[in-house]
Amino acid sequence: MKILSVVGARPQFIKAAALSRKLRKSGQEILVHTGQHYDENMSDIFFSELDIPEPHYRLEIGPASHATQTGNMLIALEQVMAKERPKIVLVYGDTNSTIAAALTASKMGIPIAHVEAGLRSFNRSMPEEINRIVTDRLSTWLFAPSDVGVSHLKNEGISSGVYNVGDIMYESVLANAERAAQVSQILTEQDLKRGQYFFATVHRAENTDSADRLGRIFYALGAISNPIIMPLHPRTKKRLAEHSISIPKNVKAIDPTGYFDTLQLVQCSIATITDSGGLQKECYYLKRPCLTLRDETEWVETVELGWNRICGVDSKMISEGAEWAKAGKFPRWVPIYGDGKTSDLITKLLVGS
Numbered sequence: 001m002k003i004l005s006v007v008g009a010r011p012q013f014i015k016a017a018a019l020s021r022k023l024r025k026s027g028q029e030i031l032v033h034t035g036q037h038y039d040e041n042m043s044d045i046f047f048s049e050l051d052i053p054e055p056h057y058r059l060e061i062g063p064a065s066h067a068t069q070t071g072n073m074l075i076a077l078e079q080v081m082a083k084e085r086p087k088i089v090l091v092y093g094d095t096n097s098t099i100a101a102a103l104t105a106s107k108m109g110i111p112i113a114h115v116e117a118g119l120r121s122f123n124r125s126m127p128e129e130i131n132r133i134v135t136d137r138l139s140t141w142l143f144a145p146s147d148v149g150v151s152h153l154k155n156e157g158i159s160s161g162v163y164n165v166g167d168i169m170y171e172s173v174l175a176n177a178e179r180a181a182q183v184s185q186i187l188t189e190q191d192l193k194r195g196q197y198f199f200a201t202v203h204r205a206e207n208t209d210s211a212d213r214l215g216r217i218f219y220a221l222g223a224i225s226n227p228i229i230m231p232l233h234p235r236t237k238k239r240l241a242e243h244s245i246s247i248p249k250n251v252k253a254i255d256p257t258g259y260f261d262t263l264q265l266v267q268c269s270i271a272t273i274t275d276s277g278g279l280q281k282e283c284y285y286l287k288r289p290c291l292t293l294r295d296e297t298e299w300v301e302t303v304e305l306g307w308n309r310i311c312g313v314d315s316k317m318i319s320e321g322a323e324w325a326k327a328g329k330f331p332r333w334v335p336i337y338g339d340g341k342t343s344d345l346i347t348k349l350l351v352g353s
Helices: 010-026 044-049 066-084 096-107 127-138 147-155 168-183 211-222 234-242 259-267 277-285 300-304 315-327 342-351
Strands: 002-007 028-033 088-092 112-115 141-144 162-164 198-201 228-231 251-254 272-274 290-292 308-310
Touching: 002 010, 002 066, 002 096, 010 028, 010 044, 010 088, 010 168, 010 277, 010 342, 028 066, 044 259, 066 096, 088 096, 096 112, 096 127, 112 127, 112 342, 141 147, 141 342, 147 162, 168 259, 168 277, 168 342, 211 234, 211 251, 211 315, 259 277, 272 277, 272 315, 277 290, 277 300, 277 308, 290 315, 300 308, 308 315
Parallel strands: 002 028, 002 088, 088 112, 112 141, 141 162, 198 228, 198 272, 228 251, 272 290, 290 308
Antiparallel strands: none
């Protein structure tokens, strides 16, 4: 059975690491990298560190507006699917690569498998929310990471082909956290002391494209007394310059980090301050608190269990969240996203072994 898997962004590389190896052993996988994340620090390093097989196709789409980028992906993916004629197209998450692959496969009559189905932030101004809703509507196999995802799909009238398989990123963290601690030198390189700094990332368009929101985020970061280490996303770097926003003295901006360095920065920090969906989960898996720079999250369980605080861009909430994190009094940790064997479950459901 030929399965065509489409990836294009950092979280998808992490999710594909375990599943791609299983699919290649149990069937025939064609791996396509759209190029949505295109530079070495946000793409190639993940393939190298996680031993992801070299993609059969690199489409090299690159950055553009949502419409232009998605349109270019549709054209390129149609050519690949017409040539390979896969039995299944497998997509991950909620990026432009996800929706482009799902739309292309649907138009060509190819069944779709969606890893990370059923997530909802209930904010349709987010491009990611539209991507995940449409992809779920088009999919034959919907692999939800939790009961909450299953419930969301049921509420939308989707019950056929829905499976709670757990979160595949949990599997990746379990497999790589110890190795990251052994091989990463990021703390030494950046002169950081365990438990004395915050780790921060900002990349979502809702934050970076708004001068007001981006300015408020960096103002709030500057009010935190501890050092903050921030791998700077190319979009964020560009918008800071365009909006004439200065980086506070306590914030050290560095180039984007690979997976091992990121895991080490998370697990040795006081807390992570981020607008990333993937990092919210990685914090939870590593038993570290998270302050989320959004007005809502699709990972509601992390908030309900008391490990994640939704702060938006409110400086008071961010400051209070930082003090909460430094106090170190967190609730009991419970496994809520499966048992770390998600890739086995998905492989069995798709190829029967």
